[in-house]
Amino acid sequence: MIFNIGRVPSEKASEKGRKMKIVLYGNPTLRKKSEQVELSHINDELKKTLEEMVTLMRKANGVGLAANQINIGKRFFVLEIEGTVKKVINPEIVETSEEMAEYEEGCLSIPGIYKKVVRPEKIKVKYLNENGEEKVEELEEMWSRAFQHEYDHLEGILFTDRISILNK
Numbered sequence: 477m478i479f480n481i482g483r484v485p486s487e488k489a490s491e492k493g494r495k496m497k498i499v500l501y502g503n504p505t506l507r508k509k510s511e512q513v514e515l516s517h518i519n520d521e522l523k524k525t526l527e528e529m530v531t532l533m534r535k536a537n538g539v540g541l542a543a544n545q546i547n548i549g550k551r552f553f554v555l556e557i558e559g560t561v562k563k564v565i566n567p568e569i570v571e572t573s574e575e576m577a578e579y580e581e582g583c584l585s586i587p588g589i590y591k592k593v594v595r596p597e598k599i600k601v602k603y604l605n606e607n608g609e610e611k612v613e614e615l616e617e618m619w620s621r622a623f624q625h626e627y628d629h630l631e632g633i634l635f636t637d638r639i640s641i642l643n644k
């Protein structure tokens with residue numbers, strides 16, 4: 477997810493020479509429901525991938541990046557808001573507020589498109605961090621917004637799917 481127009485890098489080479497690249501709108505990976513991460517796969521390799529995702533997200537001026545946006549069909553994503561990073565594995569949204577909020581969203585996979593999206597204002601979430609520890613948090617404002625946007629990615633949903641017909 478992004479909130480302002482940023483330059484989107486085409487690729488990043490890791491130490492191994494493997495290239496992590498953001499896939500764009502139209503790529504079928506973005507439409508597939510991602511699979512749960514097995515506990516045995518929460519290891520140093522996944523930590524490294526999450527750290528690379530944070531680097532890529534920063535370069536692209538994003539506040540969130542989901543695994544399927546780099547062509548990995550697993551349920552994890554990274555967020556960074558005002559200097560705080562969250563690395564989120566196997567997330568669940570366990571409660572949503574009745575109050576809704578509208579905010580303009582963008583997506584690193586849909587460059588240049590910014591639209592207002594209505595979502596629950598607050599959410600309660602459960603997930604595993606990069607050490608496999610369970611976290612339960614109540615999120616609001618930007619954290620709630622970005623978490624819901626990235627969670628949608630894992631379900632194969634894009635923010636443009638949530639735009640009311642009047643705003644399209």
Ligand code: CO
Pocket residue numbers: 477478582583584585625629
């Ligand atoms: Co996005």
